[in-house]
Amino acid sequence: MAKVLVVDDAAFMRMMVKNILGANGHEIVGEAENGVQGLEKYAQLKPDLVTMDIVMPELDGIEATKEIIRSHPDARIVMCTAVGQQAKVLEAMKAGAKGYIIKPFQAPKVLEEIKKVLGS
Amino acid sequence: MSTEIDLSQYLNAFLEETKEHLQAFTQALIDLEDADEERAVEVLNAAFRAAHTVKGMSASMDFMNMEHLCHSMEDLMDELRSGSRGVTPELIDMLLECSTKLEELTICIEDNGNDDIDVSEVLSELDKVKGNGEGETAEDKPEKKEKADKDEGKSKQDSEKKVESEEGKGKTYEINISVNKSCDFKGVRSFLALKTLAEIGKIVKTVPSQEDIENEKFGFKFKVILVTEISDDEIKDALASVADLEKVEISGEAVEVEAEVAEQEKEQKKKDLKSEVAKSKDKGKEAAVKSVRINIDKLDSVSNLVGELVINKSRLIQIGREHEIEELGSTMAVVERTISDLQYEVTQMRMIPVEHVFNRFPKLVRDLYRAQGKEVDFILKGKEIELDRTVLDEIVDPIVHLLRNAVDHGIELPEGREKAGKNRKGRIALAAKRETGHVTISVEDDGKGMDPDILREKAVSKGLLLTDEVAKLSDEDAFKLIFMPGFSTAEKTTAVSGRGVGMEVVKTRVEALGGFVDIQSEMGNGTKMVLKLPLTTAIIQALLIDVCNKTYAIPLSNVREIISVLKNDIKTIQGATVITLRGSILPLVMVQSLFGLFGNDNNGGHNHKDKFVVVVVERSEGRIGLVVDTALEQQEIVVKPPDEHMQGATGLGGFTILGDGCVVPILDIASLTLA
Numbered sequence: 001m002a003k004v005l006v007v008d009d010a011a012f013m014r015m016m017v018k019n020i021l022g023a024n025g026h027e028i029v030g031e032a033e034n035g036v037q038g039l040e041k042y043a044q045l046k047p048d049l050v051t052m053d054i055v056m057p058e059l060d061g062i063e064a065t066k067e068i069i070r071s072h073p074d075a076r077i078v079m080c081t082a083v084g085q086q087a088k089v090l091e092a093m094k095a096g097a098k099g100y101i102i103k104p105f106q107a108p109k110v111l112e113e114i115k116k117v118l119g120s
Numbered sequence: 121m122s123t124e125i126d127l128s129q130y131l132n133a134f135l136e137e138t139k140e141h142l143q144a145f146t147q148a149l150i151d152l153e154d155a156d157e158e159r160a161v162e163v164l165n166a167a168f169r170a171a172h173t174v175k176g177m178s179a180s181m182d183f184m185n186m187e188h189l190c191h192s193m194e195d196l197m198d199e200l201r202s203g204s205r206g207v208t209p210e211l212i213d214m215l216l217e218c219s220t221k222l223e224e225l226t227i228c229i230e231d232n233g234n235d236d237i238d239v240s241e242v243l244s245e246l247d248k249v250k251g252n253g254e255g256e257t258a259e260d261k262p263e264k265k266e267k268a269d270k271d272e273g274k275s276k277q278d279s280e281k282k283v284e285s286e287e288g289k290g291k292t293y294e295i296n297i298s299v300n301k302s303c304d305f306k307g308v309r310s311f312l313a314l315k316t317l318a319e320i321g322k323i324v325k326t327v328p329s330q331e332d333i334e335n336e337k338f339g340f341k342f343k344v345i346l347v348t349e350i351s352d353d354e355i356k357d358a359l360a361s362v363a364d365l366e367k368v369e370i371s372g373e374a375v376e377v378e379a380e381v382a383e384q385e386k387e388q389k390k391k392d393l394k395s396e397v398a399k400s401k402d403k404g405k406e407a408a409v410k411s412v413r414i415n416i417d418k419l420d421s422v423s424n425l426v427g428e429l430v431i432n433k434s435r436l437i438q439i440g441r442e443h444e445i446e447e448l449g450s451t452m453a454v455v456e457r458t459i460s461d462l463q464y465e466v467t468q469m470r471m472i473p474v475e476h477v478f479n480r481f482p483k484l485v486r487d488l489y490r491a492q493g494k495e496v497d498f499i500l501k502g503k504e505i506e507l508d509r510t511v512l513d514e515i516v517d518p519i520v521h522l523l524r525n526a527v528d529h530g531i532e533l534p535e536g537r538e539k540a541g542k543n544r545k546g547r548i549a550l551a552a553k554r555e556t557g558h559v560t561i562s563v564e565d566d567g568k569g570m571d572p573d574i575l576r577e578k579a580v581s582k583g584l585l586l587t588d589e590v591a592k593l594s595d596e597d598a599f600k601l602i603f604m605p606g607f608s609t610a611e612k613t614t615a616v617s618g619r620g621v622g623m624e625v626v627k628t629r630v631e632a633l634g635g636f637v638d639i640q641s642e643m644g645n646g647t648k649m650v651l652k653l654p655l656t657t658a659i660i661q662a663l664l665i666d667v668c669n670k671t672y673a674i675p676l677s678n679v680r681e682i683i684s685v686l687k688n689d690i691k692t693i694q695g696a697t698v699i700t701l702r703g704s705i706l707p708l709v710m711v712q713s714l715f716g717l718f719g720n721d722n723n724g725g726h727n728h729k730d731k732f733v734v735v736v737v738e739r740s741e742g743r744i745g746l747v748v749d750t751a752l753e754q755q756e757i758v759v760k761p762p763d764e765h766m767q768g769a770t771g772l773g774g775f776t777i778l779g780d781g782c783v784v785p786i787l788d789i790a791s792l793t794l795a
Contacts, residue, residue, distance in 0.1 A: 009169075009173065010137055010173050010176065010177060011133060011137055011413065012130060012133045012134050012137045012177050012180075013173075013176065013177065013180070015130060015133055016130060016180060019129075055169055055172050055173070056169075057166075057169065081305075082172070082175060082176050082179065083179075083304070084191075086305050086307060086308060086336070089305055089308045090305075090307065090308050090311055090334060093308055093311050093312055093315065094311075098312070098361070099312065099362075099363060100305065100308060102304045102305070103176045103179055103180055104176075104179040104180035104181075104182065105180060109363075112363050113363045116360070116361050116362060116363040117361060117363075119360060119361050
């Protein structure tokens with residue numbers, strides 16, 4: 001199905017996203033543990049979709065999203081977020097992210113979101 | 121499609137990562153205490169990130185107590201970050217207490233698979249500190265304000281464009297959108313819907329206003345008036361890319377309006393984005409770290425396999441030699457090189473910086489000295505030094521014990537120190553140092569030092585030694601009394617560090633790893649405890665010795681030198697066989713009598729020789745000499761732990777298999793008894 005880049009500073013979270021998506025036919029083509037790495041990997045791998053954590057060292061998910069969208073306006077970025085981060089998520093959407101998934105991840109919701117965003 | 125998430129598979133990753141983040145968190149808080157303003161922002165952010173990440177992970181694992189606690193900590197830290205509250209030692213204490221609680225939770229999860237520990241007390245304390253602690257999370261506050269400002273500007277823009285759009289071309293639609301009631305962040309979701317619509321047409325109006333929608337000031341429905349050239353079906357298709365929209369109703373009025381603004385608007389948007397992004401460009405870039413996590417058990421089995429290769433390699437070389445097969449010899453030379461490279465790499469993989477365990481100590485030491493009203497500067501050195509993971513795990517408790525001793529018994533109270541003409545603040549240094557073939561870890565304090573006379577008295581009063589026995593001990597040897605079983609100078613246990621393991625256990629643990637403990641102490645000036653540790657325990661350099669035609673291995677890390685001794689130089693002092701080596705007494709151990717071996721002459725082995733080979737080895741109690749027949753060669757050996765038959769046999773610390781298939785016992789230098 002889709003080629004996905006997972007950006008999150010917690011290996012645990014990356015594993016979770018990977019397993020949910022991997023179990024449902026998506027291919028995880030890369031992982032990054034901060035925004036800077038995320039940008040590099042995006043440029044290098046050109047994935048169909050990025051899952052992007054918000055709070056990360058080096059470059060946070062919002063700045064990374066802005067940067068990716070700047071060079072690739074059609075990038076499909078889904079923010080990974082926690083409860084209580086509405087403002088941040090909204091900022092990310094304004095920056096060009098296409099969707100968001102909320103921790104703790106529920107597989108059906110994650111998959112639905114990914115499907116919607118990929119369909120756009 | 122499988123949509124069920126089995127959480128158990130994540131448990132290890134969760135625990136490991138949580139521990140790392142907790143350490144980072146604790147370290148940040150301790151740094152915060154002495155940080156200047158600029159640094160404070162940095163470490164607070166680091167602490168916040170750690171708590172935030174743990175929150176997210178614990179929520180995912182359904183550890184709700186942990187999640188609540190992290191969430192509450194996050195709120196407090198946000199007040200600190202925003203500057204609405206100053207950093208005080210009390211607040212740091214409070215947060216450190218939280219981190220202790222989190223550690224407890226982690227342990228509970230590790231042991232029981234759940235986080236059923238009561239956190240209500242900590243939570244209510246946090247709430248008290250936070251004041252009201254109610255309402256929206258602090259995290260959103262500053263941003264919301266900022267955003268409101270931005271939105272104001274934006275709505276102005278919007279209204280200007282509305283005027284333009286009157287001239288746009290296309291149909292006008294009224295779209296009623298219902299958001300799913302179970303949707304999280306309905307404001308954001310609705311924003312996505314609006315954004316999608318803005319991309320395909322011109323939004324003339326929304327009810328309620330766009331800001332209200334973004335700020336969730338609506339029920340679950342909102343209305344959009346859109347001008348676009350595309351059909352209602354196409355609008356529906358576009359909105360299908362937004363999740364959580366329950367219902368989309370479109371009624372088209374088919375009013376023709378000019379609408380060429382859309383394109384312009386898009387251009388404008390892109391420009392805005394560009395300028396915003398430009399700011400963030402100059403942030404530091406770091407090379408990507410490529411790493412995978414491997415379970416230590418897997419690494420162990422790889423080490424073992426490499427160990428087998430090493431054994432078989434020597435066997436093959438020997439066969440080549442015996443049968444004089446030249447080709448095999450040259451091939452083996454290449455294989456040998458590859459294997460030793462492989463061995464090096466595997467050993468390297470097992471190495472981790474001591475930082476991993478050192479980082480938890482500042483908090484421990486701080487807790488200890490604060491509880492006793494003492495003042496201490498705690499210094500960490502050589503955090504980057506690497507040690508085998510197994511070795512590192514084993515020495516955590518010993519280091520804790522040494523640090524505890526340094527605070528409890530070493531450092532004096534501030535008043536006492538002043539009287540003694542010292543700085544009120546004591547100094548404890550924990551340092552790791554790489555030396556050839558081994559690593560030393562030392563704990564040094566500038567406290568009152570150890571009093572050999574008190575130690576002597578104590579040994580007598582505990583019935584461990586007789587008065588005339590202790591009188592003969594040099595001061596240095598008197599220090600070593602603390603290693604004796606039953607000799608614990610700690611009368612009480614402190615709440616902070618829990619029960620001590622005793623110096624005896626420190627010694628046993630370190631020696632089990634093939635290392636030893638050294639004590640240097642000076643009355644009034646402080647004590648230095650040094651743990652000498654091998655780099656790794658799996659494959660070691662060993663000296664092979666021969667005793668009565670039997671081969672034994674001695675870890676090379678213990679060997680100081682090999683000397684030749686004349687029979688006449690051997691003396692017996694109070695029943696102990698000794699020699700004088702460069703002016704000091706060296707006790708001897710007859711290896712043959714240890715294992716009840718007899719030489720080929722069937723006549724009592726060494727007794728008829730004029731010259732002996734003595735291997736001088738070092739251990740915590742000092743140096744001793746092992747009397748052997750021959751020192752054979754130095755070789756790399758793979759340590760196999762003692763099997764059940766060997767356990768309890770003093771003097772043996774495992775065995776190894778040599779190239780010729782011979783099973784060779786490894787001498788455990790620490791447990792050898794003096795003759």
